[in-house]
Each structure stands twice: as C-alpha cells, then as structure tokens.
Amino acid sequence: MGILRLSVFYATLFNSLYKYQDKLINMIRIFILALISALCPSYSEAKNPPGVMPTTSGELVITFDARIGNKDFALNQDFNIGSQTLNFNKLRYWVSNLVLITVQGTEYIVPDSYFLMEEVDDLNLSGTIKDKMTYPANKRETITLKNVPAGKYKSVKFSIGVDSKFNDNLSLRAGELTIANGMSSIVWMWHSSYIFSSIAGSVKQGAETKDFKVETGLNANYQTRTVDFPAPINSTASKGIVLNVDVAKVFDGIDLIKTPLINAMTAPLMTSVANNQATKAIVFGSETK
Template sequence: MKRFLTFALAAALFSSCSDDDDNQIVTPVTPGEMSLTLDARIGNEDFALNKDFAVAGQTLNFNKLRYWVSNVVLVDTKGAEYKVPDSYFLMEEVSDLDLSGTINDKMTYPANKRETITLKNIPAGEYKTIKFGIGVDSKYNDNLSLRTGELTIANGMSNIAWMWHSSYLFTSVGGTVKKGADSKAFTAETGLNANYKTVSIDLPTPVNSSTSKGFVLNLDVIKVFDGIDVMANPAINAMTAPLMSTVSTNYATKAIIFGSEAK
C-alpha cells in the first residue's frame, strides 16, 4: 500500500508539472564582471606622453592626463538602472609626478597608465546605456576625509587653494604647446561642484553581460579644448572659471563617444 501511494503521488506531481508548460523554472545567473575602457585619442591617433601632435596650427606635447570616473550606472533594455557601488576610479596616463609638500618631505607618484576599470557584481542582462560622472560629486568633494572607492588625496588630485576650501581636482591635463617660435607650458584643471558633469552614452546595440566583456569608449583629448586657444590660455583652473566650465562641458558632451564593444 505504501509503495502504491508513493507511486501515485509521484505520478500526480509529474502530471501537474507536465500539464503546465507556462511554469518554466528559471535558473538564477550569478552576477559577473564587465570592463569599461576609455581609450584616449588625439583625433585618429592614439594618445601618448612626450609625443608631438600637430593640431590646428599648434603642436601639443603632453606630460599628463588624469581624471575621475565616478558613479557608474548601467541601464538595461527595460529602463532599469544598476548603480555600481563605490564606483570612483582614477583614470590616468602620467610619468613620475613629484608630489612633495616640502623639500624635506619628498613624495613621488609613480608613472602609470590606466584606461580600463573593472565593474564587479553586474547583474545578468542586456544594457543599452552607460552613465558616469567626470569628477567627484559634492558629498565627497566637500569632505575629503570621507572614503569610498579609490578616492584619496595621496595621488595629488586635490587642491587646497581653490575657493578657500580643499576639494578634488576633477581632471588634469598638461604639457607644452608650440606655435611658430613660441613655446609655453600649459595645464588645464577642473574642479568645484558646479563642474561635476555626467556623461550618458547610448549604445548602438545592447550589450549582453553574459556574452560581452564590457564597453569601449573613446576619449578625444583634443576635444577637451574645443573652443579654447591653448597658446593664449595656458593656465586653466578656478581662477579662469569660464574656461574651466568650458573644459568640463567638453568632457561631458564632446570628448567621450562610443568606441566598440569589448570582446
């Protein structure tokens, strides 16, 4: 009798599952990793330090390119947003930087090139848009003692002289500019809360987190200076607020475009 009842129960359960074709079991997919690459360019050329680039009658030679990428958000095809936690990353291409505070306190930041970051624990799905900030949002920019992601003042991306309070540098690019016989050192730095900008890139086709390694975007450094004569304006910072605002806007609206899908 017990065997008969067991068999009958099993048969009933099997029949119930077989008759309901709409009730399909979905196996959960473990969140994975995706990369975000910002490939620095000079027009159609690859960006490089200590190399001459001829642009609009001037010759630019760079010794640094540094900027914060923050608050990364992925938008799927249904419009749902996934905010990557603690996503504050320093992107850069620099030679050794002297960050000495005094002659007796020598500190050297080592040469580094970083164009790719890893986004962890990304939910499985198809993503159509990627958003992120250029710079540091006011919560952390107004209080350098707060820590999240890679934020730290130890890398020299902060300034204690701007607008009577300490804050992060959002972007910093510099080198030399030549025009004819004239040559000048130039530095373009941005910061301050009003210049925190959000980039939003719509992808030509959605990217599937299960089959793609990530996203590749292009950063055209020359477009950072769109509308600005670098020779005439070799020092861009908080003391030249309109120019700093222009550079910040250029980062967000002109310099960064879709490159390709990482394979």
C-alpha cells in the first residue's frame, strides 16, 4: 500500500511539472537575467554588443566657430595679431572624414563627409571653370549630421583637407567635393589637386601694408585632428557641439609681412600652417542643447 501511494504521489508531481513546464522555464530565464544584471551592471546598460552601433538615430550639428582669439571672426575688419594688423577677405577650408567616437570606443564614420567651410565675399573664378564666373558671397560654419546613432560620444575626429583618394583624382565625387567652387589648384590649365585651405586679406605693420594669401595642399599636409569632449555628449539629448577655430593660431610662427604668399612654392611654410591648423587652431568650445 505504501509503495502504491508513493507511486501515485510521484506520478501526480511529474504531471504537474509537465503541465507548468512553460511557466517554470520562463521563471528560470527571468532568474538568470536578473542574476546577470546584478553581477554585471554594464551588461544591462549596454543596448548593443561591443562594436555594434545602436539602431535608433538622430541629428547632430557641429559648428566650426571661426574666431580671432576671443573675438568673432569677420571679413573686412581689422584684427591685431601680435605686432601686425590683419584684415581678411577670404577664409575657406575643407573638413573631411568625420568620425564620432563613443565612450566605449566604437566609431561612427559619417558617410561621404566632405564639407567646405567658408566665409567669403563674391569671388571671381575667371580662368578656373569658365570666364566671368562669380562665386557668391557665403558664410558657412555648421555641418548637420543626420542619422547619428543614439549614444554617448566622447570625441570627434576629422581632417582638414582632402584625402589622397580624391585629391589625386578630381573626377571622383563625394560629399561636397567639386572643382566648381575655386578650391582646386590649376597647373597648365588642368585642375591638379584640391586646395585644403585658403586664407587671404591684407597685413599691416607700421607703415608697410601687403596683400597676403595663405594656402595649404598636397597629400603630405593632410592631417587628422581628434577633439575630446570635457564630458560625454548624449546624441539624443544634445542639439550639437561648437568647435572654436582660432584663425590667429593658424599663423603662429609665420611673418606675413616677410612672406605674404604661402603655397606649394614655399613648402616648409605651408607645412607649418597645416600643422598649426591640425594641432593648435581647433579646440572644443561648447555643447548646445
């Protein structure tokens, strides 16, 4: 009799377990997930595996705020830089290959990121594309990045100029790259490569005044700059970031009265200007919300 009762008990138990096996499995799963979350907080916080960007996205605006020291940059206005007074009529440079870096080190590479930043009056481009062509006055300091993966970003990486793939073959197109804006070098009437940056105006020291033009180019002067943020920027909560571009620092170590024309013919000075742009001129400014 005792054996019979025991058999009935186990049979009932197994039937109950079989009946509620789905609920038991779910309870075990919940227990395991709760245990993992408790032991590994970073697991519960990470919405994506390492190296995988989130699927949700938004918009982020990057502003390259041109300045002279603590003053806003402007055309046709005198600025004292050291012992010299500079007056600008042109500021142009390519920003390329933008990369946003998350706090985990994952990189979001902005596709086709070639942007012409500029502040210019009307430019006469005669002899570059077709005669009597005028490039209209323009001021452009912002880049609007769309479809930026949601996340916390610690830095932005970019280059001043155009990489060799496109610099050596002007027939290729990406982003805003074109020879129709006067930002390409011409040798024997051929557009040979892109001008990475071009700054022009007049410089005065004492009684002496000269027109100046400072241009950079060549693959050797293509440099990448990484700007770290003082605190992580949440792409879903932030509208954008401001990078301060101190034009005065572009001319560190350069005497424009002595050498008012800087280009490929003055290669060492052109390299100095490119180095200044990459290492000194551009720093983090602020976050916009």
